Amino acid sequence: MGLLAQLTEDMKTAMKAKDKETLSVIRMVKSALSNEQIKLGHDLTADDEMTVLSREMKQRVEELTSYQEANREDLAEGIQQQIAVLNKYMPKQLSxxxxxxxxxxxxxxxxxxxxxxxxxxxxxxxxxxxxxxxxxxxxxxxxxxx
Missing domain, CATH: 1.10.10.410 (Arc Repressor Mutant, subunit A)
Known part of the structure; x- marks a missing residue:
């Protein structure tokens, strides 16, 4: 199953469960993938999808760091939840x-x-x-x- 198909299935599941946080992250990833597909002008390869996912993850990690430095734990908590959702789609990280x-x-x-x-x-x-x-x-x- 491709990443877009997996995201669509997970989006349906999140809608049924009324999980707004997961749903918003999945929509954000799907939107980023669609934008990349339009930018490249062809269907995304697995490498292209991984590039988009990595970029989204990196943005979240940078946001988390800046929120923690500013002692904004309320905002940091939301970003940590987004990172947890994104981690489901990332490959296993190397030690x-x-x-x-x-x-x-x-x-x-x-x-x-x-x-x-x-x-x-x-x-x-x-x-x-x-x-x-x-x-x-x-x-x-x-x-x-x-």
């Missing part, structure tokens, strides 16, 4: 050690020897971990291992 293993393998694949090769490593690495690991974590691992 820090799994990311480190992938980074080591990619560094040896590319033949990187210094920090000057970071661009080559990141270019080869990001498609492997897209949607499965945070870009900041990946970047930090690459910097520490080069």
């Amino acid at each position: 820090e050690s799994e990311v480190e293993e992938i980074v080591k393998a990619t560094i040896s694949e590319v033949g990187a020897t210094s920090k000057a090769d970071m661009g080559k490593v990141m270019g080869a690495l990001m498609p492997k971990v897209k949607g499965k690991a945070d870009g900041k974590l990946v970047s930090q691992k690459v910097q520490s291992l080069l």
